[in-house]
Amino acid sequence: MLLTLMLSTAVAADPTWTVLSPAFPLDATEDSWIELEVKGPPGQHPRLQSSRSSLELKEERPGLYRARFQPAPGDLTLDGQMLGGCRTHIGPLGVFEVTKDNAILRTGPSSDYDRQTPVTRGVRLEVVQRQGDYLQLRNPDGWLRLGEGTLLPPQTSLGNGLLSLIRVTPGENRVQLQMGSPCAWQVRQDVEQRKFWIELPGVPSATFHTAYAQNSSNIPSIRVHPLGERGSMVEIPLRRRLWGYHLAWKNDCLEFTPTPPPRIDPKHPLRGLRITLDAGHGGEDSGTVGLGLGVKEKDMNLAVARALRERLRKGGAIVTMTRETDHQVSPEDAPADAELQSRVDVALRARAQLFISLHHNARPDVKDGRVAHGTHIYYYQPASRGLAQAIAAPLARAIGEPSYQHFWRSFAVIRQPEMPAVLVECNFLSNPGLEKGMLRQPAYPAKAADGIVKGVENFLVRDM
Numbered sequence: 001m002l003l004t005l006m007l008s009t010a011v012a013a014d015p016t017w018t019v020l021s022p023a024f025p026l027d028a029t030e031d032s033w034i035e036l037e038v039k040g041p042p043g044q045h046p047r048l049q050s051s052r053s054s055l056e057l058k059e060e061r062p063g064l065y066r067a068r069f070q071p072a073p074g075d076l077t078l079d080g081q082m083l084g085g086c087r088t089h090i091g092p093l094g095v096f097e098v099t100k101d102n103a104i105l106r107t108g109p110s111s112d113y114d115r116q117t118p119v120t121r122g123v124r125l126e127v128v129q130r131q132g133d134y135l136q137l138r139n140p141d142g143w144l145r146l147g148e149g150t151l152l153p154p155q156t157s158l159g160n161g162l163l164s165l166i167r168v169t170p171g172e173n174r175v176q177l178q179m180g181s182p183c184a185w186q187v188r189q190d191v192e193q194r195k196f197w198i199e200l201p202g203v204p205s206a207t208f209h210t211a212y213a214q215n216s217s218n219i220p221s222i223r224v225h226p227l228g229e230r231g232s233m234v235e236i237p238l239r240r241r242l243w244g245y246h247l248a249w250k251n252d253c254l255e256f257t258p259t260p261p262p263r264i265d266p267k268h269p270l271r272g273l274r275i276t277l278d279a280g281h282g283g284e285d286s287g288t289v290g291l292g293l294g295v296k297e298k299d300m301n302l303a304v305a306r307a308l309r310e311r312l313r314k315g316g317a318i319v320t321m322t323r324e325t326d327h328q329v330s331p332e333d334a335p336a337d338a339e340l341q342s343r344v345d346v347a348l349r350a351r352a353q354l355f356i357s358l359h360h361n362a363r364p365d366v367k368d369g370r371v372a373h374g375t376h377i378y379y380y381q382p383a384s385r386g387l388a389q390a391i392a393a394p395l396a397r398a399i400g401e402p403s404y405q406h407f408w409r410s411f412a413v414i415r416q417p418e419m420p421a422v423l424v425e426c427n428f429l430s431n432p433g434l435e436k437g438m439l440r441q442p443a444y445p446a447k448a449a450d451g452i453v454k455g456v457e458n459f460l461v462r463d464m
């Protein structure tokens with residue numbers, strides 16, 4: 001059970017309230033005392049509430065408040081360690097306005113937590129609580145870093161717009177939701193049912209009727225569901241398979257553009273298909289280094305990528321590579337965190353219809369990487385799941401290794417929603433037996449490539 005600490009105060013929105021100690025998440029046993037130290041404006045009377053007790057913090061020096069307390073037994077887990085951090089709440093915090101272009105809403109108060117939908121500049125959200133550098137927000141629910149916006153007083157209007165018009169751009173199958181002022185959004189998608197939903201938290205709708213998209217070959221009609229206080233939900237059915245999409249704020253509209261699925265000839269499924277291959281790591285970044293012979297992952301990845309390119313081209317695909325030799329993809333002087341986005345940018349520039357990132361594993365997905373075998377395929381977007389699933393078995397079969405199937409994972413290179421994207425861990429380079437054996441065989445890259453091609457073809461011809 002999570003120990004929940006509530007700090008309540010009459011003080012209005014004030015970002016200067018900071019918990020100095022303890023450090024969160026904290027470990028505590030049932031009989032331990034917790035020293036709580038909080039910095040804030042002087043002359044206040046903040047109270048501390050755990051699940052069993054309530055006490056006032058003493059102002060020791062102007063603006064420095066302390067309390068000493070024992071957590072209640074019910075706040076602790078069986079082995080005496082807390083499962084999570086303490087949560088703190090300081091008064092009504094007010095309204096947070098996003099000032100970054102695309103702030104990253106997360107599921108928890110640090111960059112270790114998963115990303116949710118990006119939030120556009122200008123969006124205002126109600127603050128629930130603050131923890132460290134992060135604010136918890138409502139509608140949509142999630143956490144943003146303090147540095148991504150400004151805190152406004154609690155009385156500030158959220159200024160959410162009104163969904164006043166839905167337009168489908170003729171011929172382009174692009175949906176524009178006109179709203180006046182920027183708002184946050186969340187998406188849901190059902191790849192099998194070919195449906196896409198855009199939730200607009202806090203945005204009421206003036207278009208309660210069904211909008212028929214008469215000019216669209218892909219979108220038969222659009223339905224708006226009012227959600228009361230929670231805003232509105234726009235439901236967009238699609239005639240064609242949901243391949244990917246682009247969703248962004250443009251002028252006073254939120255624009256949704258589904259990626260047209262490729263036209264597939266079942267006899268030659270790869271023909272004309274634009275595919276970007278990403279050989280993981282490169283240059284200074286070797287990736288995993290084998291413990292037996294010092295084989296570098298970046299070289300293995302490139303060997304498989306080249307073999308895969310050759311086979312895809314034979315089938316008529318148009319292949320681009322994020323790198324063809326041993327170098328990093330972003331410019332030398334670019335910041336370190338630009339590297340992964342540079343790889344995604346190669347695919348976006350090429351208007352790729354598939355993206356495959358190739359790696360060799362060292363991560364302890366199974367207990368000991370030194371004796372681990374097998375393939376792991378990762379996807380992030382729902383539209384990518386089928387591709388991950390389709391590759392898993394044929395790849396494992398082609399190289400004669402066990403398949404650990406497919407997993408959802410938030411990796412930067414496969415997060416973009418424009419096209420199906422997967423990250424393939426072909427096998428374990430951290431296993432010296434494999435490093436000295438199978439992975440060194442000249443035929444290995446071609447075998448792995450054959451398996452991946454088979455999987456890609458299976459994915460393409462499915463429900464065509």
Ligand SMILES: [Zn+2]
Binds near residue numbers: 287297359
């Ligand atoms: Zn890697």
